[in-house]
Amino acid sequence: MLIKTDNKRLKIANLTLDGYSNYGNVLQRYAVCSLLAGLGAEVASLWFSSKAGFLPYLYSSYPWMKDSWDWKTWVKLGINWKGVTGKWFSGQNAWEAARSAVIKSFVDRYIPMRYDVDFSKVVDEYDYFVTGSDQVWNPYFADLEKLFIKFAPGGKRISYAASISCPEIPQDKLQMFIDGVNGMKEISVREQAGAELIEKLTGRKVEVVADPTMLVAAEKWREIARKPSWLKGDEEILTTYFLGKRPDEVINRLAMEHGLKVVNILDEHVFEHYAVAPEEWLWLIDHARLMYTDSFHGTVFSILFRRPFVVAERMGAGCVNKMTSRIDTLLGKFGLEARRGTKENGYMIDTPMEIQYGDVEAVLAKDRQRAEAYLRRALDLDKK
Numbered sequence: 001m002l003i004k005t006d007n008k009r010l011k012i013a014n015l016t017l018d019g020y021s022n023y024g025n026v027l028q029r030y031a032v033c034s035l036l037a038g039l040g041a042e043v044a045s046l047w048f049s050s051k052a053g054f055l056p057y058l059y060s061s062y063p064w065m066k067d068s069w070d071w072k073t074w075v076k077l078g079i080n081w082k083g084v085t086g087k088w089f090s091g092q093n094a095w096e097a098a099r100s101a102v103i104k105s106f107v108d109r110y111i112p113m114r115y116d117v118d119f120s121k122v123v124d125e126y127d128y129f130v131t132g133s134d135q136v137w138n139p140y141f142a143d144l145e146k147l148f149i150k151f152a153p154g155g156k157r158i159s160y161a162a163s164i165s166c167p168e169i170p171q172d173k174l175q176m177f178i179d180g181v182n183g184m185k186e187i188s189v190r191e192q193a194g195a196e197l198i199e200k201l202t203g204r205k206v207e208v209v210a211d212p213t214m215l216v217a218a219e220k221w222r223e224i225a226r227k228p229s230w231l232k233g234d235e236e237i238l239t240t241y242f243l244g245k246r247p248d249e250v251i252n253r254l255a256m257e258h259g260l261k262v263v264n265i266l267d268e269h270v271f272e273h274y275a276v277a278p279e280e281w282l283w284l285i286d287h288a289r290l291m292y293t294d295s296f297h298g299t300v301f302s303i304l305f306r307r308p309f310v311v312a313e314r315m316g317a318g319c320v321n322k323m324t325s326r327i328d329t330l331l332g333k334f335g336l337e338a339r340r341g342t343k344e345n346g347y348m349i350d351t352p353m354e355i356q357y358g359d360v361e362a363v364l365a366k367d368r369q370r371a372e373a374y375l376r377r378a379l380d381l382d383k384k
Contacts, residue, residue, distance in 0.1 A: 024297030148180030
């Protein structure tokens with residue numbers, strides 16, 4: 001099915017958090033673009049930050065790197081950081097550059113990106129602008145001016161699965177947030193608590209929809225996934241992906257009991273684990289005998305791939321730790337509330353290596369129907 005306006009395909013621009021550092025972020029960017037393209041639209045994802053992530057920072061300081069260094073060079077740089085990077089880097093920064101490089105390589109191959117966009121002129125190039133998913137409305141670090149699409153008229157502003165990820169809006173951002181919400185044509189959010197907060201602040205009821213990564217079939221993700229070259233033989237693995245502190249004592253004990261090799265994605269002591277590419281990230285979750293994570297998207301892909309998992313509450317302070325609604329909503333949808341690892345249970349659940357999944361596909365089918373219905377309404381497709 002092709003969507004047409006004046007005999008042309010509908011043109012849609014997506015905006016989300018910029019960067020090459022977070023796997024969930026780039027995979028949801030891919031998923032949103034796939035979702036919109038699947039409706040027949042011509043889609044581009046707009047980069048708006050001048051220094052979002054490690055590579056743009058380097059490129060602004062050393063512009064010649066952008067054109068003359070490919071991703072393999074960056075990987076070699078990370079491997080041999082002691083011998084090669086003394087002029088510019090020290091310690092973990094070289095590893096961060098290598099990881100950013102492989103993530104950017106994924107973005108360049110799979111996502112229709114536009115860089116160097118002139119936001120004073122771009123408004124006439126697209127029929128709609130869609131913000132989301134991810135924490136695009138987090139008042140502590142998101143560019144609310146751009147991610148509420150204030151450069152475009154209200155009739156072109158739409159959100160898909162936008163996340164606030166904070167229980168309240170700080171006073172100095174409150175009016176900006178309210179104005180941003182009121183300026184949107186259509187709004188959907190990723191978690192129930194976000195919908196309730198918006199209704200409390202503005203009186204506006206908004207729809208809760210699934211994270212876009214859940215709307216891409218597992219088999220499609222497997223087509224992208226790739227086994228890491230450094231993982232030899234038929235080793236059975238326990239994969240971890242933590243954005244906060246890992247409960248290493250529990251993880252190592254489980255690995256020893258079950259004869260598993262531990263792969264700690266983002267391990268600051270093992271280069272191969274730290275500089276994992278998004279394709280490898282997918283494979284390592286899909287092939288885990290057990291997945292331990294404190295990440296929303298780590299949990300999402302554990303469910304998509306039907307892996308046994310434990311989702312630990314985030315260790316540390318901060319608003320993300322205070323608002324667990326998005327994971328609560330996710331677990332409740334699939335009846336998996338018992339997979340929570342908390343400080344109270346020592347980050348250990350009963351029978352972690354075993355899991356009973358219900359009819360996941362039936363739930364996902366309803367999510368896909370709801371998402372399509374929302375987008376058709378928001379994009380006025382049924383009026384075309």
